[in-house]
Amino acid sequence: MAYAATYRVGDEDGWTFSVQDWPNGKHFMAGDILVFNYGAEVHNVVEVNQWAYENCDDSKIRGRKHTTGNDHIQLVKGMNYFLCSHPDHCSKGGMRIAVNAA
Numbered sequence: 001m002a003y004a005a006t007y008r009v010g011d012e013d014g015w016t017f018s019v020q021d022w023p024n025g026k027h028f029m030a031g032d033i034l035v036f037n038y039g040a041e042v043h044n045v046v047e048v049n050q051w052a053y054e055n056c057d058d059s060k061i062r063g064r065k066h067t068t069g070n071d072h073i074q075l076v077k078g079m080n081y082f083l084c085s086h087p088d089h090c091s092k093g094g095m096r097i098a099v100n101a102a
Contacts, residue, residue, distance in 0.1 A: 004031040004074070009097065014038055015045060015084070017093040028101040030077035038084075040069030043095065046085045047073070053081035053098060056090035075101040 007026065010019045014037035036045045045066040046058045058065070065085065066073065073082075084095035 004033055005029070006033045006035060006072075008035045008037065009082075010037075015043060015095070017089070017095055020094045020096055023097055023099050028075055028099050030075055030101045032075045032101060034073050034075065034080075034082075034099065036066065036071040036073065036082075038069050040067055043069075043084045043086060043089065045071050045073070045082050048081045048083055050079060050081060050098075053083060053096060056083060056096065058083060058085035075099060077101055 005028075007028070009015050010022055013019070016038065038045075047064060047066075048058060052058060078101065080099045080101060082097050082099075083090040084093075089095040
């Protein structure tokens with residue numbers, strides 16, 4: 001029996017600026033859980049498609065906008081894209097990640 005792994009995005013720093021390289025070197029599986037910890041008054045997590053990820057545009061929401069500051073999101077097979085939609089957090093602050101789940 002296989003169990004899903006749980007990953008804290010950004011490790012000790014949480015979901016914050018310059019987190020885009022955090023997935024590098026990790027192996028994710030469909031069903032794994034990403035935990036996004038952040039200050040809910042200053043950040044959010046938006047599930048988007050590839051185009052929106054590449055262009056830091058949250059108008060192409062794939063899933064939903066998360067705003068609790070302690071969001072648990074289950075990965076689907078293939079590419080999963082996340083960004084912060086607060087002004088300039090994605091484009092200038094690097095608050096976006098792309099995660100490939102096998």
